[in-house]
Amino acid sequence: MAGAERAFLDLGRLDRLAYADTPVHRLDPRAKIVATLVYLVAVVSHGKYEVSGLLPYAVFPAVLIAQADLPLGYLVRKLLVVAPFAMLVGAANPWLDRVPLLSVGPITVTGGWVSYASILVRFVLTIGAALVLVATTGFYGVCLGLRRLGTPRVMAVQLLLLYRYLFVLADEALCLVRARGLRSFGRRGTGVRVYGSLVGHLLLRTLDRARRIHTAMLCRGFTGEFHSLRTLRFRGADWAFLLGWSALFVVLRLVNVPRLVGALFV
Amino acid sequence: MSHHIVEVTGLEFTYPDGTPALAGVSFRITHGESVAVVGANGAGKSTLLLHLNGVLVPQKGAVRIGEIPLTRQTLPEIRKTVGMVFQDPDDQLFMPTVYEDVAFGPLNLALPPDEVERRVRTALERVGAWDLRNRPPHRLSGGEKRAVAIATVLAMGPDILVMDEPTSNLDPRARRRLMDLLASFEHTKIIATHDLDMALELCHRTIVVHDGRITRDGPTAEMFTDDELLERSGLERPLGLRACPVCGSLPMAGLDAAEGG
Ligand SMILES: Nc1ncnc2c1ncn2[C@@H]1O[C@H](COP(=O)(O)OP(=O)(O)O)[C@@H](O)[C@H]1O
Ligand SMILES: [Mg+2]
Numbered sequence: 001m002a003g004a005e006r007a008f009l010d011l012g013r014l015d016r017l018a019y020a021d022t023p024v025h026r027l028d029p030r031a032k033i034v035a036t037l038v039y040l041v042a043v044v045s046h047g048k049y050e051v052s053g054l055l056p057y058a059v060f061p062a063v064l065i066a067q068a069d070l071p072l073g074y075l076v077r078k079l080l081v082v083a084p085f086a087m088l089v090g091a092a093n094p095w096l097d098r099v100p101l102l103s104v105g106p107i108t109v110t111g112g113w114v115s116y117a118s119i120l121v122r123f124v125l126t127i128g129a130a131l132v133l134v135a136t137t138g139f140y141g142v143c144l145g146l147r148r149l150g151t152p153r154v155m156a157v158q159l160l161l162l163y164r165y166l167f168v169l170a171d172e173a174l175c176l177v178r179a180r181g182l183r184s185f186g187r188r189g190t191g192v193r194v195y196g197s198l199v200g201h202l203l204l205r206t207l208d209r210a211r212r213i214h215t216a217m218l219c220r221g222f223t224g225e226f227h228s229l230r231t232l233r234f235r236g237a238d239w240a241f242l243l244g245w246s247a248l249f250v251v252l253r254l255v256n257v258p259r260l261v262g263a264l265f266v
Numbered sequence: 267m268s269h270h271i272v273e274v275t276g277l278e279f280t281y282p283d284g285t286p287a288l289a290g291v292s293f294r295i296t297h298g299e300s301v302a303v304v305g306a307n308g309a310g311k312s313t314l315l316l317h318l319n320g321v322l323v324p325q326k327g328a329v330r331i332g333e334i335p336l337t338r339q340t341l342p343e344i345r346k347t348v349g350m351v352f353q354d355p356d357d358q359l360f361m362p363t364v365y366e367d368v369a370f371g372p373l374n375l376a377l378p379p380d381e382v383e384r385r386v387r388t389a390l391e392r393v394g395a396w397d398l399r400n401r402p403p404h405r406l407s408g409g410e411k412r413a414v415a416i417a418t419v420l421a422m423g424p425d426i427l428v429m430d431e432p433t434s435n436l437d438p439r440a441r442r443r444l445m446d447l448l449a450s451f452e453h454t455k456i457i458a459t460h461d462l463d464m465a466l467e468l469c470h471r472t473i474v475v476h477d478g479r480i481t482r483d484g485p486t487a488e489m490f491t492d493d494e495l496l497e498r499s500g501l502e503r504p505l506g507l508r509a510c511p512v513c514g515s516l517p518m519a520g521l522d523a524a525e526g527g
Contacts, residue, residue, distance in 0.1 A: 212357040221374030
């Protein structure tokens with residue numbers, strides 16, 4: 001069970017990364033949020049068989065990771081934790097869509113496989129960008145920014161609480177996994193029934209904890225409004241960041257750069 | 267000042283699942299008093315405390331803080347006056363750094379930024395945790411977490427401190443430090459605890475709760491030598507009031523401290 005422990009344990013590190021002080025960290029949360037949204041829309045709106053046209057988008061997370069000095073290995077591990085979801089989402093495509101799309105020598109690639117690959121690439125790009133956003137802004141900063149951008153209060157609060165509860169859930173899961181590990185004496189065969197009750201337990205405990213945390217927030221005057229120690233200011237650098245990146249995403253959406261480059265050399 | 271007074275009359279509470287928790291509790295605590303609420307597990311201590319700042323609203327009976335009766339309308343006012351330190355500091359600390367966690371309350375009070383910073387600094391220095399300000403709370407030791415949780419409440423500037431089992435899960439050194447800290451506060455204090463030795467040292471008055479009722483309310487020192495009462499309430503004489511297991515002599519130091527306080 002050591003695997004599950006390590007995967008969960010480091011969630012808080014994402015938030016702590018947001019305390020670094022680099023030009024990217026210093027940007028107004030709103031600039032980063034809007035740029036990331038434009039990015040997500042651009043990536044998601046490509047056709048379902050698009051693969052090569054998506055690849056250049058990797059430049060956005062890559063540049064931010066470099067500029068913000070983020071630990072690449074850590075982010076990749078976080079991606080892998082959620083990867084199974086993406087693998088499941090598109091897993092049926094190769095069976096459903098058997099239209100041959102292209103052939104490389106003797107191998108014929110069907111549309112299903114191409115769209116599956118496209119889903120995986122999109123997944124890496126979008127989750128990667130979201131992770132970078134949180135790692136450079138902090139989740140509280142993201143919610144604060146969303147709120148200042150006009151997101152309804154309830155939604156921003158729900159989002160914040162959801163994220164907090166994720167930590168709680170991870171914590172509680174860790175405790176249960178440890179308790180189970182201690183009592184099963186290293187034997188793996190603890191059965192589906194045990195898992196079932198484990199999950200039930202987990203939900204109950206998480207709800208309880210979540211309620212207590214919410215109570216504690218209310219006791220300290222939380223009314224659902226976000227407050228920040230520093231006032232948000234949209235400066236020249238923020239505009240440059242937002243407009244520069246957005247322009248690039250629009251170009252990437254309209255022009256398939258790898259194909260263009262390929263055509264130049266053929 | 268009169269708003270330090272806590273008055274509870276005929277309080278009854280049953281949880282939604284039908285568990286009766288309080289069955290008619292009344293007491294009055296005046297300005298600057300330090301009161302222990304003791305009782306076995308499940309006696310109703312936490313439920314009682316949760317009524318004092320309106321986390322739970324009385325189903326029957328009433329709670330008054332100074333002149334103000336506790337109702338939904340007066341909640342914000344009451345919560346500024348009554349600071350609640352929860353049993354598990356992990357429930358209380360939820361921001362990414364200690365500093366922000368302590369600032370959370372004052373920011374919600376919409377205080378100006380320099381006043382927020384002053385309050386955060388004062389509160390953290392008061393509990394000796396200023397050096398921890400940039401650390402993530404969930405990485406602190408049990409004693410440090412407890413200190414920070416208290417600072418988050420102090421930063422709200424309450425007149426009354428309500429604490430649920432503040433010394434549980436602390437090692438002896440951390441417990442000692444916490445008790446010295448609590449002793450230095452001038453607030454009205456209400457402390458739910460199993461730690462009768464702490465009650466003896468910090469609180470001159472004790473309320474014994476059993477099965478949702480108050481079975482005794484009086485000077486701490488008297489109460490804890492009443493073995494029959496302790497037995498009935500599912501408690502044990504504090505170590506400080508037991509005969510020495512080695513030589514058999516009765517220690518009087520604890521008694522003096524309790525009576526002197
Ligand atoms: N959320 C809850 N739902 C139902 N019953 C509860 C809940 N919290 C406490 N109780 C019950 O209420 C009674 C009093 O509990 P509590 O006030 O927590 O006691 P203490 O703090 O003295 O240990 C107990 O019987 C307990 O099981
Ligand atoms: Mg309790």
